[in-house]
Amino acid sequence: EDKVVQSPLSLVVHEGDTVTLNCSYEVTNFRSLLWYKQEKKAPTFLFMLTSSGIEKKSGRLSSILDKKELFSILNITATQTGDSAVYLCAVGWGSGNTGKLIFGQGTTLQVKP
Amino acid sequence: NAGVMQNPRHLVRRRGQEARLRCSPVKGHSHVYWYRQLPEEGLKFMVYLQKENIIDESGMPKERFSAEFPKEGPSILRIQQVVRGDSAAYFCASSPPTGQRLGTQYFGPGTRLTVL
Numbered sequence: 242e243d244k245v246v247q248s249p250l251s252l253v254v255h256e257g258d259t260v261t262l263n264c265s266y267e268v269t270n271f272r273s274l275l276w277y278k279q280e281k282k283a284p285t286f287l288f289m290l291t292s293s294g295i296e297k298k299s300g301r302l303s304s305i306l307d308k309k310e311l312f313s314i315l316n317i318t319a320t321q322t323g324d325s326a327v328y329l330c331a332v333g334w335g336s337g338n339t340g341k342l343i344f345g346q347g348t349t350l351q352v353k354p
Numbered sequence: 355n356a357g358v359m360q361n362p363r364h365l366v367r368r369r370g371q372e373a374r375l376r377c378s379p380v381k382g383h384s385h386v387y388w389y390r391q392l393p394e395e396g397l398k399f400m401v402y403l404q405k406e407n408i409i410d411e412s413g414m415p416k417e418r419f420s421a422e423f424p425k426e427g428p429s430i431l432r433i434q435q436v437v438r439g440d441s442a443a444y445f446c447a448s449s450p451p452t453g454q455r456l457g458t459q460y461f462g463p464g465t466r467l468t469v470l
Contacts, residue, residue, distance in 0.1 A: 275458065283358070283445070283461040284397070329397070340385060340449060341410060342459060344397040 243268045247330050247345035255353050258320050262348045264330030265312040272333040274306055274313050275342065279327040287315070287328075320352045356381065358448050358462035366468045373433040373440070375465045379448030386429040387459060388421060391443040403429060436469045443467075 245266045254260055264274070273291045277284035288297045290306035290313060297304050301320075306313045317324055327349050331342040359378040367373050379386050388400040399413040403423035414421070418436075423429040433440055443466050447459035 277461070283463045286458055286460055289458050331397075340387065340402055340459070341399040341413070342387075342389075342397075343399065344389075346396040 243332075243334060243343055245330055245332050245343050245345040247328075247348050249348060250346065251349040251351070253351045253353065254320055256321055258352075259316065259318045260320060260350065262315040262317075262328050262330075262350070263312065264314070264345055266330075266332045266343075266345075267311065268332045268334045268343060270334050271308070275331045275333065276304055276313070276315050277329040277331065279329055279347070284329055317350075320350075322352050322354055325350055325352045358446055358460055360444075360446050360462035360465050362465060363463060364466050364468070366470060367436050368470050369437055370435050373436050373467055373469075375431040375433075375444050375446075375467070377429040377431070377446030377448075377462060379429070379446075380450075380460055382450060383448035383460075384451045385449045386423050387447040387449075388429075388431050389445045389447065391445060391464075393442070397445060400431075433467075436467075438469045441467055441469045 248263045273289055275289045276287040278287055288304045293306055293308040301318045304315045327347040329347050330345040333342055358380055361376050365373055384404055386403045389397040390400055391397045401414050401421045402410040403421060405423055406425050418434045420432045443464045445464045446462045449459045
């Protein structure tokens with residue numbers, strides 16, 4: 242069965258800490274891996290990764306994909322209270338002309354002042 | 355450039371009633387996806403539509419649920435004869451037409467359906 246597993250499920254850190262969120266997957270016909278940030282509203286797109294070993298960066302956030310070991314990590318450096326959210330990992334998969342995503346259960350990050 | 359819009363944001367229905375959820379994609383996006391998020395669970399794919407076509411409905415329950423994306427107007431997710439188990443957050447996402455089969459999906463704020 243295709244699945245996406247995130248770890249840890251929850252994390253509490255203090256401002257300034259660096260965190261690493263993990264996402265592993267077992268998906269047939271892998272196409273891409275996406276990271277989203279979900280606060281009390283719409284999941285907000287962060288990164289889309291399709292190739293192994295190429296780091297994507299946006300400010301304090303960065304992510305990398307390993308298609309051989311079937312995982313991705315999301316790093317957040319110098320965390321701020323505004324980083325508190327649920328971080329979702331999703332894998333785009335399937336054959337034919339379909340665009341569906343399989344989501345992990347999310348990692349809840351709480352950053353304390 | 356407005357993002358994905360969904361309405362209503364909150365919807366309360368009694369068992370047996372119909373629920374209609376609307377989604378207007380980002381302007382210029384021709385692909386719409388619906389996902390359901392049950393309490394304490396992750397987002398689950400329901401259906402993928404392009405204008406006037408259902409491309410993939412493998413995640414839709416076999417009964418009571420239907421979706422459309424007409425030539426004009428928003429995409430509609432319809433749930434007939436709602437039951438308590440339908441209470442969830444329903445998210446719509448859209449993506450642009452691209453050369454790739456899978457484009458980045460941008461999500462709306464969701465509709466939170468409560469069935470009494």
